Amino acid sequence: MAGRNVSLAARLRHARQVQRDHARATAGTARELVIVAFAVPLATLALLALIVTITLALSGNGFGAFGTALGSSWLCLHQVPLSIGGVEISALPLVPTIALLAAVVAYTGPSARLRTTPADLGALVGAAVGGPLLITALSYALVLDGASVVPVNPPNALVAFGATVLVYGGGTLAGIARRDWRDWCESAGLTGDRLDDVLAGVRTGWLAALMLLGAGAVTVTVLLAARWSAVSGVMAGGNRFDGYLGLTIVSLLYLPNVVVDAAGALLGTPVPMGGALADVFNPHAGTVPALPIAAIVPGQPPIRFLWAIVLVVPLAIAVWAALRSRHYDPMRNLRRVAISAATAAGVLLVATFVGAGTVGELGRAGAEAPVVALFAFGWLAVVGAVVALLHGSREETKAERRAAAVALAAAPAEEDSIFNDDPTAVIARVVDAEPDVPTPAFYRPDGDAPVVDDVEDLMFFDDLTPD
Known part of the structure; x- marks a missing residue:
C-alpha cells in the first residue's frame, strides 16, 4: 500500500510540474512575441509623431495634414518612394533607416538567444515582421485618405510592404545570425579550410x-x-x-x-x-x-x-x-x-x-x-x-608549399605507424597512457542545474492522509 501511495504521489508531482512548465513557457513566449512585434515599431512611430508635430507647429499651417504627414514619414523611413504633386522622390535619406535597422538587430538579438528550434525562430521572425506590416498598412491608409488634402500620391502597396519586410526581416535575421552563423556554415558544408577562407x-x-x-x-x-x-x-x-x-x-x-x-x-x-x-x-x-x-x-x-x-x-x-x-x-x-x-x-x-x-x-x-x-x-x-x-x-612561398606537402604526406604514415611498431612497444605506450578520469554519475553542468519551483518536489512521497 505504501509503495502505491509513493507511485501515485510521484505521478501527481510530475503532472503538476509539467503543467507549471507549460504555462510558464506559453505565457513567456506569447508575451515576448508581442513585445518583439510592436516595441520597436511603436517607439519609432511615437518619435515620428513628435517630429511631425514639431514641424507642423513651426510651419504654422495647422494640424490638418498630421495623419498624411505621419503616414508619409513612416513610408519614407522604410525607403518607400513617394510622389508629391506629381514629382517622384526615391532618393531618400539613409540615416533614419540605418538607425531603425540597428535598433531591430539590437532588440531581436537577445530574444533569438532564448530560442533554438526552427519553429521558435520562425515565430520570432514572423512576429518581428507582422507588427510593422500592420503599421505600414495603417500608414498607407492615412496617405490614401489624405490625398485629397495634401498632394501626396500613395505609393505602390507591394513596394511598401516589401520594403517593410526587408528592413525588419533582414534585421531580425542578422540578429539571429550573430549566434547561429557557425551552425549555418556547418549545415552548408563549410568546415575546415573552406570555412577559414x-x-x-x-x-x-x-x-x-x-x-x-x-x-x-x-x-x-x-x-x-x-x-x-x-x-x-x-x-x-x-x-x-x-x-x-x-x-x-x-x-x-x-x-x-x-x-x-x-x-x-x-x-x-x-x-x-x-x-x-x-x-x-x-x-x-x-x-x-x-x-x-x-x-x-x-x-x-x-x-x-x-x-x-x-x-x-x-x-x-x-x-x-x-x-x-x-x-x-x-x-x-x-x-x-x-x-x-x-x-x-x-x-x-x-x-x-x-x-x-x-x-x-x-x-x-x-x-x-x-x-x-x-x-x-x-x-x-x-x-x-x-x-x-x-x-x-616567391621562393619563401614555394618552400612553405613543399613543407606543407611533406607534412601532409607524413601524416598518414604516422597514423599507420602503430601497426608497424613492435607489439611490446605498442602495449607499453598503451599501459603508460594516463587513463581518462571518469565523470561522476551525479555530475551536472551549471547551466543544466535543476530549478526547484516547489518545495514539494524535493519530497519522496506526499502525505495523502487528510488533516
Whole structure:
C-alpha cells in the first residue's frame, strides 16, 4: 500500500510540474512575441509623431495634414518612394533607416538567444515582421485618405510592404545570425579550410568596403571645406532660423547618401547629381538639388591629372586587401580574393541601391548600383589576383608549399605507424597512457542545474492522509 501511495504521489508531482512548465513557457513566449512585434515599431512611430508635430507647429499651417504627414514619414523611413504633386522622390535619406535597422538587430538579438528550434525562430521572425506590416498598412491608409488634402500620391502597396519586410526581416535575421552563423556554415558544408577562407574573405571584403566608405567621408569633408562658399549660399536660401535649421537637418540626414556616392566616384564610376556629374575622368557642373550638402559637387578641375590621382585610393585599398588574403596555397589565396571582392561589391551594391534614386525633375541623384559593384569587384579581384601570382612565385612561398606537402604526406604514415611498431612497444605506450578520469554519475553542468519551483518536489512521497 505504501509503495502505491509513493507511485501515485510521484505521478501527481510530475503532472503538476509539467503543467507549471507549460504555462510558464506559453505565457513567456506569447508575451515576448508581442513585445518583439510592436516595441520597436511603436517607439519609432511615437518619435515620428513628435517630429511631425514639431514641424507642423513651426510651419504654422495647422494640424490638418498630421495623419498624411505621419503616414508619409513612416513610408519614407522604410525607403518607400513617394510622389508629391506629381514629382517622384526615391532618393531618400539613409540615416533614419540605418538607425531603425540597428535598433531591430539590437532588440531581436537577445530574444533569438532564448530560442533554438526552427519553429521558435520562425515565430520570432514572423512576429518581428507582422507588427510593422500592420503599421505600414495603417500608414498607407492615412496617405490614401489624405490625398485629397495634401498632394501626396500613395505609393505602390507591394513596394511598401516589401520594403517593410526587408528592413525588419533582414534585421531580425542578422540578429539571429550573430549566434547561429557557425551552425549555418556547418549545415552548408563549410568546415575546415573552406570555412577559414570564407571567414578571412568576408572580413577582408567588409573592411575594404568600410575603408572605401571612410575614404568617401574624408572626400566629402574636404569638399565641404573647399566649396564652403557654395554651401553657405544654398544655406542662405532658408531665410529664417527654422529654414536654416531645416536645411541643416536634411543635409545631415542625407550625409550617408553623399558618402556612398563619393565612394563610387573614387572607384571611377560616374555619379550624376541632378544636372551635374561627378566623374574622375569627365566631370561637369550643373543644377543640383537645393540642399547644402549637394553643393559640394565639384565642377571642371583646373588640371585633369589632379582628378586622376584619386584612383590611388581604391588601388591602395585593393593592395591592402590582397596582402591580407595571402596564402601559400594558390587556390586558397584566389578563393580568399574572390570572396573578399564579392563581399565588398555586395556591400556597396546594397548601399548604392538604397541611397540613390530620382529627385523629381532634376533626374537621378546617385551612382548606378550595378556599376559601382562591378568596379569594386574589379579593383579587388584584379589587384588581388596579381598579388597572389607574385606571392606564389616567391621562393619563401614555394618552400612553405613543399613543407606543407611533406607534412601532409607524413601524416598518414604516422597514423599507420602503430601497426608497424613492435607489439611490446605498442602495449607499453598503451599501459603508460594516463587513463581518462571518469565523470561522476551525479555530475551536472551549471547551466543544466535543476530549478526547484516547489518545495514539494524535493519530497519522496506526499502525505495523502487528510488533516
